[in-house]
Amino acid sequence: MTTVTIQPSGKTIEAVPGSTLLAAVLAAGEPLGHKCVGKAECGACHLFVQEGRKSLSRATKPENEKLDAIPGVGAKSRLACLALLGEEPVTVELLGFNSGF
Numbered sequence: 714m715t716t717v718t719i720q721p722s723g724k725t726i727e728a729v730p731g732s733t734l735l736a737a738v739l740a741a742g743e744p745l746g747h748k749c750v751g752k753a754e755c756g757a758c759h760l761f762v763q764e765g766r767k768s769l770s771r772a773t774k775p776e777n778e779k780l781d782a783i784p785g786v787g788a789k790s791r792l793a794c795l796a797l798l799g800e801e802p803v804t805v806e807l808l809g810f811n812s813g814f
């Protein structure tokens with residue numbers, strides 16, 4: 714198991730390596746959009762990975778192309794439905810209505 718810490722709430726949840734970041738965030742009861750889940754079409758699951766980025770699966774071409782089309786994307790951006798967890802703990806920051814952005 715690994716852990717995912719979600720900011721700004723500070724919630725931490727255990728997750729299975731190989732599962733998606735989206736699944737962990739939703740299992741923690743945190744709000745995160747996810748209209749297309751795994752298709753890189755909606756961009757609703759965009760978040761920032763603050764720590765543990767190297768532990769995640771590499772971004773695929775469809776993910777990078779979608780990220781390029783989303784306003785406010787930065788070097789720490791990922792689509793949570795496509796980022797698979799590794800063995801190391803990860804800290805993410807949610808955007809949107811609950812984070813003051």
Ligand code: FES
Nearest residue numbers: 747750756758794
């Ligand atoms: S849920 Fe649509 S890109 Fe992740």
